[in-house]
Amino acid sequence: MTMPAPGETVLTHHDADARLTTRPDVSVVIPCKNEAENLPELIGEIAAALAGRRFEIIVVDDGSTDATPAVIRELMRDRPWLRSMRDTRSSGQSAAVRTGLLAARGDVVLTIDGDGQNNPDFMPAMLDALEQGGPQTALVAGQRLKRTDSGAKRMASRFANRLRGAILKDGTRDSGCGLKAIRREVFLLFPYFDGWHRYLPALTIREGYKVAHVDVVDRNRRHGTSKYGILDRGLVGALDLFGVWWLIRRRKNIPAPTEVTIDGR
Template sequence: MIERMLEDMPRTAAVAPTGGAFAPVSTGPEPVTPGRFALVSVVIPARNEAQNLPILVEEIAAALEGRAFEVVVIDDGSTDGTREAILALQAAGRPVRHIRHDRSCGQSRAVRTGALVAHGDVVVTIDGDGQNDPRFIPGLVALLEEGPPGTALAAGQRTGRTDTRLKQFSSAFANGLRARILKDATRDTGCGLKAVPTAVFRRLPYFEGWHRYLPALVMREGLGIAHLDVVDRERRFGTSNYGIFDRMLVGILDLFGVWWLLRRGQRRPEIREL
């Protein structure tokens, strides 16, 4: 339903200015240019994170003090007190929206839902377990606002990992293999902290696991990426909703799927209306 609504939205095309020079035609979302975003949408994919969400939302509010923002919690089929936690935040005056999946569909689908329903012109993603520190959100947004034209992804890269050695090893192996095959110039794509203009986010090809390949998918559109080192924290409450070996096996299949997408999207003509 959301996808159908987006397909019906009007698309803009640049008009050729007088004097004979023609501006590029936009066949989708408007071009990415530096400037201040009017509203920041912070998307939190969360499954059974009722204890972590209140702390995380308050940290987001402190980090974005002085800016217009909304927090969009994508409740991925939670069975705990997530609804009650969000109601308490709303009663306290926090700009929190509760978007619920009727069943758990995974982090990628939750991120996708958040990008589709966001009201802001930029989407910032952050994990719901509290391991991502919201104080880095302004820095990510600034990389887009102050960076060169065409910068469409600001990605956090974790330092001081707090995960188990096995999880760190599997992450390092996956990141190394991905970087060698996709050449996406990114050390760590598993960090949940990312900022992407909403219009760009919505036009990226979707598949399960896509949130780990955003740098490559953004580069496929002919757009640039920027990075920010961020500090990894320990989870306060609960346990991880994602395994290691099952994710690794699926990730290898996804990797070659993205490689195929990159190979099939190399020709990008300059489009002009005459």
């Protein structure tokens, strides 16, 4: 049996039956590929960070070829709030995030990368920012400070974020941060394409909602190496950027209809 992380609550079977019938307020989506060594600690940290809230965690396995499926199944044995979706072939990070969002039962969804670099301790602050922003604030995006990535990766990300910001004007300096909080009902309005997870702020604004930001500090990856390269993201990113710009340009007005009643009220 996998031991719980410090602060993590592990339920008895009696408690589990009660929790399984309770709809969570918050769903956490973890897209991952070959992260067997990082997931146990990360899941424990998330559970500790959200203690006192009704939550579920959904791990989306994007075609892992290591022990990730077995590790997840073992963790699920005494964690009824832990769910998993698995694709036998890799479809990419955007597809994995979307799979988790579609499966989520909470009204609010938190996303976090599966490599352990995003710190779950910032999750409560992100939920607070979403609540304080009111119903018109549909997305809270993490903004990384003191990034721990390689110099080449930081440089490429900085260039991409500046170019995206200049063209899309979404007010977000770091759209690639995996730590985000989003109202699920708004997510369901977004058009989907591969690479879509990097444009959530712009797509949120396109639907007439507001975006808030929370500064976060990433950590060093504990195990393994990144599964996503710089070159493949850069080549496809130019087309994605143009596509999102086109989508924004093609929407002139945000409909705001009201239902008509017989008595006119």
